[in-house]
Amino acid sequence: MNWAVITPLLIFLLIIFAVGMWSNKFVIKSHSFLEEYFLGERQMGGFILAMTMVATYGSASSFIGGPGIAYTKGLGWVLLAMAQLATGYFTLMVLGKKFAIISRQYKAITLIDFLKERYKSKAVVLFSAASIIIFLFSSMTAQWIGGARLVESLTGLPYTTALLIFAFSVLVFVIVGGFRAVAITDTIQGVVMFGGTLILLIATIKAGGGIPRIISDLAAENPDLISPFGADQSLTPSFVSSFWILVGVGVVGLPQIAVRAMSYKNSKAMHNAIIIGTIVVGFIMLGMHLIGVFARPVLPGVKIGDTVMPLLSMKVLPPYAAGIVLAAPMAAIMSTVDALLILVSSALVKDVYLNYIKPDAGNDQVKKVSFSVTAIIGIVVILFSLSPPDLIVWLNLFSFGGLESVFIWPVILGLYWSKGNKYGAITSMVIGMGSYIIIDQFYPNAFGFHTVVLPIFLSLAAFVVTSLFTQQNEGMMHVRMEK
Amino acid sequence: MKKRESQQDKRFKIAHREALIGIILVLINFIWWYGFAYGLGSAKVEQYSYIFGLPAWFFYSCILGFIVMIILVIFTVKFLFKDVSFEEEEGETK
Numbered sequence: 001m002n003w004a005v006i007t008p009l010l011i012f013l014l015i016i017f018a019v020g021m022w023s024n025k026f027v028i029k030s031h032s033f034l035e036e037y038f039l040g041e042r043q044m045g046g047f048i049l050a051m052t053m054v055a056t057y058g059s060a061s062s063f064i065g066g067p068g069i070a071y072t073k074g075l076g077w078v079l080l081a082m083a084q085l086a087t088g089y090f091t092l093m094v095l096g097k098k099f100a101i102i103s104r105q106y107k108a109i110t111l112i113d114f115l116k117e118r119y120k121s122k123a124v125v126l127f128s129a130a131s132i133i134i135f136l137f138s139s140m141t142a143q144w145i146g147g148a149r150l151v152e153s154l155t156g157l158p159y160t161t162a163l164l165i166f167a168f169s170v171l172v173f174v175i176v177g178g179f180r181a182v183a184i185t186d187t188i189q190g191v192v193m194f195g196g197t198l199i200l201l202i203a204t205i206k207a208g209g210g211i212p213r214i215i216s217d218l219a220a221e222n223p224d225l226i227s228p229f230g231a232d233q234s235l236t237p238s239f240v241s242s243f244w245i246l247v248g249v250g251v252v253g254l255p256q257i258a259v260r261a262m263s264y265k266n267s268k269a270m271h272n273a274i275i276i277g278t279i280v281v282g283f284i285m286l287g288m289h290l291i292g293v294f295a296r297p298v299l300p301g302v303k304i305g306d307t308v309m310p311l312l313s314m315k316v317l318p319p320y321a322a323g324i325v326l327a328a329p330m331a332a333i334m335s336t337v338d339a340l341l342i343l344v345s346s347a348l349v350k351d352v353y354l355n356y357i358k359p360d361a362g363n364d365q366v367k368k369v370s371f372s373v374t375a376i377i378g379i380v381v382i383l384f385s386l387s388p389p390d391l392i393v394w395l396n397l398f399s400f401g402g403l404e405s406v407f408i409w410p411v412i413l414g415l416y417w418s419k420g421n422k423y424g425a426i427t428s429m430v431i432g433m434g435s436y437i438i439i440d441q442f443y444p445n446a447f448g449f450h451t452v453v454l455p456i457f458l459s460l461a462a463f464v465v466t467s468l469f470t471q472q473n474e475g476m477m478h479v480r481m482e483k
Numbered sequence: 484m485k486k487r488e489s490q491q492d493k494r495f496k497i498a499h500r501e502a503l504i505g506i507i508l509v510l511i512n513f514i515w516w517y518g519f520a521y522g523l524g525s526a527k528v529e530q531y532s533y534i535f536g537l538p539a540w541f542f543y544s545c546i547l548g549f550i551v552m553i554i555l556v557i558f559t560v561k562f563l564f565k566d567v568s569f570e571e572e573e574g575e576t577k
Contacts (some may be wrong), residue, residue: 023501075541080519082545086509090557093505098498098567212536223528226538228520244513267566278556282549418501 002320005326006155012192012327013169014111016185016334020173021180033367034354037178038346039109044264044271051190052183053260053273054281057087057251060146062284063329067292074218074225074296078237080287081093083240085285086248087257088278092291094252095261098415103262110343111255111411112351114262118414121422123424125351127429130305131406132255132347137381138395139338144385147333153310154326163385166334171378173340177370179263181336189331194280197287199321200313201445204294207316217297225296242450250452252406254338254400259346270394292416341381345374398436401452405432408456409463417467422465432459494567504559512552519544 030036033154044052070077081448099114106117112132116125122313148163155162170196173181212226218225225231234255251257264270288309295302295312309329311320349370354361384392409432410425436455508518523531524540 073537077543079516079545082516082549085549085552086512089506089552090509093508094502096498096501096505097567097569098495101494101498101567104569121535210536212533215533215536215538219528226531226541228524228540228544229527237517241517244509249509266569267564271560271564271566274555275553275561279553284552286545286549416499461535 001156002156002193002319005323007312008323009078009154009327009330009369012031012320012331015188016169016173019184020187020464023173023177023184026177026180027178031317033363033370034178034275034350035109035146037264037367038342038350039180039259040180040183042178042263042265044260044269046264046269047276048183048187049264049269049273050276050280052186052263052335052339053091053257053277054088054284055186055259056192056245056256056339057084057281057336058186058248058252058284058332059336060150060329060333062151062288062307063332064146064306066156066285066347067295068308069287070289070292071295071302071305071308072236073230073232074222074227074293076224076228076230076240077079078286078293079228080235080240080243081285082282083243083246083248083277083288084258085282085400086244088281089274090249091252091257092261092274092277094249094412095258096270097267099258099261100267102265102415110346110349110350111258111262111407112347114412115425116351116355119410119422119425121426122356122458123426124357124410124422124429125209127426128255128407129347129351131403131429131433133344134338135403136256136344136391137377139399140337140344140381141384141392142396142399143333143337143340145388146380147307147337148332148385150310150326150329150333153307155257160386166330167378167385168384170334170337170341171375174341174387175374175378178180178341179372182335183263185338186335190334192281192331193284193323193328195290196325196331197284199317200309200328201287201291201294201324203316204291204298204312208294208298211294213293214297218293226291228241228471236448237447238448239450242453245456246404246450246452249400250404250408250456253404253406253411255403255407256336256343257406258411266295336436341374341378345379348373348377384483387466398433401455402433402436403453405436405455405459408432409460413463413467417472420463420467421470423470424465426467428459428463430455431462435459497565497567501564504563508552508555508559511555512548515548515551517550532553 027036066081103114106114108114111126112128115128122303143247147166148159150161150164151162173185180366203209215226222231224233251368292308293406299312299315313325317325321398406429409428413420435458439454440451522542532539
């Protein structure tokens with residue numbers, strides 16, 4: 001084992017633990033357990049808000065998968081990755097103040113609370129809860145596997161041991177600390193991600209002999225590596241542009257991101273978060289993918305894309321620095337998994353259990369149920385990750401675009417279009433998810449766009465048309481809500 | 484009651500305006516990104532010009548575009564966004 005690499009990782013884990021324990025104090029003495037455990041009592045300041053959004057969004061793919069693809073495709077893939085810059089400001093600006101005001105009015109703690117109050121429909125609540133649980137459960141498993149593989153490759157431990165170490169460290173702080181622990185550890189993890197990117201970018205440029213040298217090496221190998229079209233000319237403008245929907249503006253519809261837009265303290269926090277978030281997310285995405293491309297002349301002939309980033313760190317950095325840099329992808333994975341875990345738990349406890357199974361549960365009972373549900377989900381995910389069932393792998397393919405197609409219009413139009421109603425919402429959700437799965441199966445990347453584009457437009461049409469057609473019988477209800 | 488409604492309206496008006504600004508920013512961002520990337524990048528690779536060692540299309544689209552967006556975002560947030568209270572006035576919570 002390479003202790004110089006492992007020591008920084010261990011220190012990092014210990015800090016994360018400490019934060020979980022510290023947050024538990026707030027959970028124990030809070031007045032409203034649910035609001036504290038699942039939303040941190042809406043006390044997030046600007047910096048924490050920005051970091052928790054960036055860290056939740058930045059996942060294994062930003063640090064491991066993405067740079068790996070950039071390595072094979074060249075600068076065209078960095079161009080594509082820059083579509084994510086929009087997530088830094090767009091989500092908070094668009095959900096923005098309206099979402100913050102309305103979710104406080106509704107006393108909403110989860111995204112589903114908001115949908116429940118807005119549409120007053122059991123079908124909407126149950127369908128949302130089901131999509132969150134199914135899709136996020138599978139993407140959690142996928143992230144978990146990624147985390148375990150990373151620990152495995154860094155430490156040389158067997159996969160199962162690596163998985164247990166990784167899973168245990170995440171579970172402990174999430175179960176005891178709730179949303180506050182998640183947000184604060186996300187902040188630390190966001191800083192680690194930012195620092196790791198910066199260190200590795202500088203070291204890689206240095207190892208490659210400066211940017212002009214690297215670029216001319218790339219051009220000498222294959223000129224298309226420095227064109228926007230990708231090494232194999234496969235990146236068409238329409239395909240690359242459609243990522244503005246998948247990983248740019250569509251991110252508004254991801255429940256794990258949207259819920260953060262109701263967690264902040266005041267409008268000043270939101271303003272600061274927009275600025276910080278834009279800078280941090282832009283830098284990480286630009287930096288990590290650029291590192292992937294620059295790695296090519298430094299470290300030629302890597303076959304498996306996912307290994308580019310770990311191999312590169314070990315090659316261009318001294319061991320202890322490699323440990324710090326490699327804490328970044330681990331942080332990215334942990335901060336995504338913890339957000340998903342708390343969200344799935346909130347969907348089960350708050351949206352299903354308290355709404356329909358036991359509405360009159362007392363504070364102590366809710367506490368017990370929340371802790372144990374979070375723990376049970378975590379354990380089930382571990383079991384799945386030990387030998388991932390095909391269904392989970394399959395579902396994970398849809399989780400990003402699928403959730404966006406389900407939630408984007410019910411959330412956005414629910415906020416800004418008073419004529420939108422529950423019939424529109426449920427049709428839009430069902431069509432969004434259904435068409436995403438069908439198009440992905442039978443006609444992926446239709447008309448040269450990414451699969452996500454069509455379902456987003458279909459679900460928009462479904463929402464608008466159905467809402468307008470059902471206006472009459474909704475008339476009474478509508479008047480009441482406007483008041 | 485009347486007072487509360489007008490206050491609501493005012494806050495929502497600000498919120499709507501800011502959401503619109505978000506959409507406008509994303510459009511500017513997209514046009515800048517697309518224009519430089521495919522406008523300059525579609526030329527033959529041998530004819531590329533370079534800035535700080537990077538192909539010009541990449542520098543303008545991704546590096547300068549990133550910096551321009553940061554400046555635009557800071558400008559809009561500092562000068563166009565308004566502080567509003569998220570809480571209900573007392574006695575009016577549902």
